[in-house]
Amino acid sequence: MRIFTASLATETNTFSPVPTDRACFEMAFYAPPGRHPETPTLCSSPVLALRRRARERTDLTVIEGTSTWAEPGGLVNRATYEGLRDEILDQLRDAMPVDGVVLGLHGAMVADGYDDCEGDLLARVRAMVGDDVLIAAEIDPHSHLTPQRVAASDILAAFQEFPHTDFYERGEHVVDLALRALAGEISPVIATFDCRMIDVYPTSRQPMRGFVDRMKALEGRDGILSVSLIHGFMAADVPEMGTRMLVVSDGDAAKGAALAERLGREIIDLRGKTAMPMLGIDAGIDAALDAVAGKGGPVVVADVWDNPGGGTAGDGTLILRRILERGLTNVGVATIWDPIAAAFAHGAGVGAEITMRFGGKTSAPAGDPIDARVRILAVAEEGWQSFGASRVTLGPATVIRIVGTEVDVILNTNRTQTFEPDIFSNLGVDPLEKDLLLVKSTNHFYAGFSRIAREIVYVDAGAPYPSNPRATDYRKLTRAIWPRVEDPWSDTG
Numbered sequence: 001m002r003i004f005t006a007s008l009a010t011e012t013n014t015f016s017p018v019p020t021d022r023a024c025f026e027m028a029f030y031a032p033p034g035r036h037p038e039t040p041t042l043c044s045s046p047v048l049a050l051r052r053r054a055r056e057r058t059d060l061t062v063i064e065g066t067s068t069w070a071e072p073g074g075l076v077n078r079a080t081y082e083g084l085r086d087e088i089l090d091q092l093r094d095a096m097p098v099d100g101v102v103l104g105l106h107g108a109m110v111a112d113g114y115d116d117c118e119g120d121l122l123a124r125v126r127a128m129v130g131d132d133v134l135i136a137a138e139i140d141p142h143s144h145l146t147p148q149r150v151a152a153s154d155i156l157a158a159f160q161e162f163p164h165t166d167f168y169e170r171g172e173h174v175v176d177l178a179l180r181a182l183a184g185e186i187s188p189v190i191a192t193f194d195c196r197m198i199d200v201y202p203t204s205r206q207p208m209r210g211f212v213d214r215m216k217a218l219e220g221r222d223g224i225l226s227v228s229l230i231h232g233f234m235a236a237d238v239p240e241m242g243t244r245m246l247v248v249s250d251g252d253a254a255k256g257a258a259l260a261e262r263l264g265r266e267i268i269d270l271r272g273k274t275a276m277p278m279l280g281i282d283a284g285i286d287a288a289l290d291a292v293a294g295k296g297g298p299v300v301v302a303d304v305w306d307n308p309g310g311g312t313a314g315d316g317t318l319i320l321r322r323i324l325e326r327g328l329t330n331v332g333v334a335t336i337w338d339p340i341a342a343a344f345a346h347g348a349g350v351g352a353e354i355t356m357r358f359g360g361k362t363s364a365p366a367g368d369p370i371d372a373r374v375r376i377l378a379v380a381e382e383g384w385q386s387f388g389a390s391r392v393t394l395g396p397a398t399v400i401r402i403v404g405t406e407v408d409v410i411l412n413t414n415r416t417q418t419f420e421p422d423i424f425s426n427l428g429v430d431p432l433e434k435d436l437l438l439v440k441s442t443n444h445f446y447a448g449f450s451r452i453a454r455e456i457v458y459v460d461a462g463a464p465y466p467s468n469p470r471a472t473d474y475r476k477l478t479r480a481i482w483p484r485v486e487d488p489w490s491d492t493g
Contacts, residue, residue: 001182004095005050006065006088007104008121009043011142013235013311014110015466016074017362018415024070025084027395027414031067033091039390041069042164044104045171046138053175060179065091067104071415072311081111085121092128100134101125102178104171107143107158108233115238115476119148126152136178138171140164141201141231145192145244154181155188155248158228160212162203163444168389177225177248188225188248191256193264195243196489197482198234198469200275201267204446208274211266223250224259229267235310235466239478243267268489271482276443276458278304281322284459288436289328291455297330297435300445300453305465306366307442309417313337314440316366317359318461323438324370324407332434333409334418335394342411345376345398352376353403358411365463374400374409378428383412385423386448392416399427408434417441420448 010020029041040048044067054062065088070076092101103125109117118139125135136155141162150156155177159170180186203212215227226248232241245264249256279287288299306316314337323331341358348354353375360369376398383397395413402409408429418439424431431437432452439445450456466472470483480488 001059002061002063002095002098003050003100003102003178004063004065004092004098005047005102006091007041007044007047007067007069008084008088009104009106009109010070010076011072011106011108011140011233011311012076012110013072013074013465014237015235016311016313018073018311018313019075019077020070020073020080021077022080022083024073025068025080028071028393029067029069033064033066036064036067040168040171041067041390042167042387043069043106043138043140045168046102046104046175049172049175050102053179063095063098072309073415074311076109076111076117078112081109081114081117085124089124089128092125096129098129098133100136100178100182101129102175103137105137105139107139107145108236110236110238116144116146116148116240119146119152122149122152134178134181136174138174141229142233143230144233144236144238144240145230145246146240150190150192153190155226156190156246157226157248158230158246160203160216160228162201162231163447165388165447173226186225187251189251189253189256191247191249191253191260193245193257193260195245195264195267196479197268197271198232198242199271201229201231202274202276202443202446204443204450205276207270211270215263218259223252223255225250227259227263234469234472237474237476239476241474241477242481278458278460281319281459281461284457285322285326288455288457291457292435295454298431298437298453299435300437300439300449300456302442302445302456302458303438303440304442304458304460305463305467306440306461307417307465308337308415309441309444310465312465313362313366314415314417315359315361316461316464317370318367318463319438319459320359320409321367321370323436324402328436329405329407330435331407331438332424332429332431332436333407333438334423335410335412335440337415338411339413342396342398342413345400345411346379346396348376350376350379356400358409363464373403375403377401377408380427383410383427385418385420385426387419392419397427399429418445421452
C-alpha cells in the first residue's frame, strides 16, 4: 500500500492589510520532503501520523511531500500559492502510482485569483490520480466547505475542539479512516448541510461543550464514521463562507445527510447563544481589576479581535494604551507584532534604555503607535511558544519594560496569536507574578491560560477584525446567511 502525504495551509483574512507571500511560509514553517520534525504543526499531523504507521507496518509505504504553514494573514500572493501547489503536485506525480493521498490542509486559504485554494488543489489531485485512488484530508473548522473540495474527496474531517486542542488526534482519525477504507473495511461517503449562518463556537463553554460531546459520541456507531462542525471563517469574503455540518458515513449517503441536517438544525437553534461574553475596553479593564482585588492575579485579558490567528496584524494598541493611561503597572503583554521595534531592541541590547515607538503601524482602526521610554529586558534570536504538541516561532523577539512600571511587552517578528503561558516564561517573564496578562487571541489561549488564570475577561476593542457580519462588506457571498438576514432558512434555494 502506497500513500502520498503533504500539507499546505494558512488561513486567509481577505480584509487584512498584511499580504502572505512565500517568505511568510518559510518563516512560520517549511519542511521539504522527509524533513518534517517529529512535532506537528496545526495542519500537518496526518504526515506524522502516517510516518508512525509506516514504522509499524511492513505493508505500508508513505511518500512525504512538502509541508508548509504560514501564519494567518491577508491574500496569498498568486505566484506563492501556485508555486507551493505545483511543488506538491510534482512530488505526487513522481510518487505515482499510489493507493491513497492524505493531506493536511486548513480550508480557509484564499489567494489572488483563487477563492478556494483547497478545492483547487484537491481537484487537481483527483484529476491526476483518477477516481480509484482514495483522497482524504484533515481541515480546520474555521474553513469553507465548498462543493469543489467535497466532490474531490473521499474523506474530510475537521478538528472538533475550539481551542484546537485535538488537531493531532483528528489527524490520526483521518489516517485511521483512510487506512480502513484502503483495506476495504469501510466505504466512506461525505454528506454536508448548510446552516446558512455564521457565528463563534467556543467549545470551552456551554452550549458548545455539550454539542461537541454529543457529536463525538456519534462517531463509530450505527454506520457513522466521522462528524465535524465547520464553523466557517467570517473574515473571508468568499462565496461559500458560513457554518456547515460535515458527516462521513459508511456507505449510507442518506443516513449521513439526515444526521448532518439534524445536527445542523441544532446549531441553527443555538444561533446568537454560543459566543463568549465580551466587554468594551474600560469595562473589561474594570472587571479584570475587580478580579485582581478580590483574588489576586494573574487575570487574563483577551484582545479578542486583534488576533493574528485570524489574520490581523497583531500590532493593535487600543487596550494597552488604556492600561497605561489608567496607570496600571504590573502587566504582561503578548504580543505586539513590530519587526522594526524588535530589531531596534536587539540592536540596543539587554539592559539598554531607549526611546521607542512601537505598534500601531498597519491600520488606523488598530490604534496609534505607543511612544515610551523602555528598558530592554530580554532578546532572543528565535522566541517561541508551545501550542499543544507543536512549537510556534516568534522569530527574533524581545521583551521591553515601560520605564517606571512593570508593564512588560513582548515584541515579535513572526506574527502569531498567544497560545500558552510559556510565551512569557521562555523570555524570562513569570506570568504568575503579573496582575494582568494581556493576550492577543480569540479563544486558543484558553487551553493553556485557564490553568493559571484567576479569571479570564474577553474584550472587544472594536477593531480591526471584521467581527460584525451584519456590517461587513462581503461582495462575493452568494447566499443569504444569518445574522445578515434574520431568516435565511425560508429560502433554501
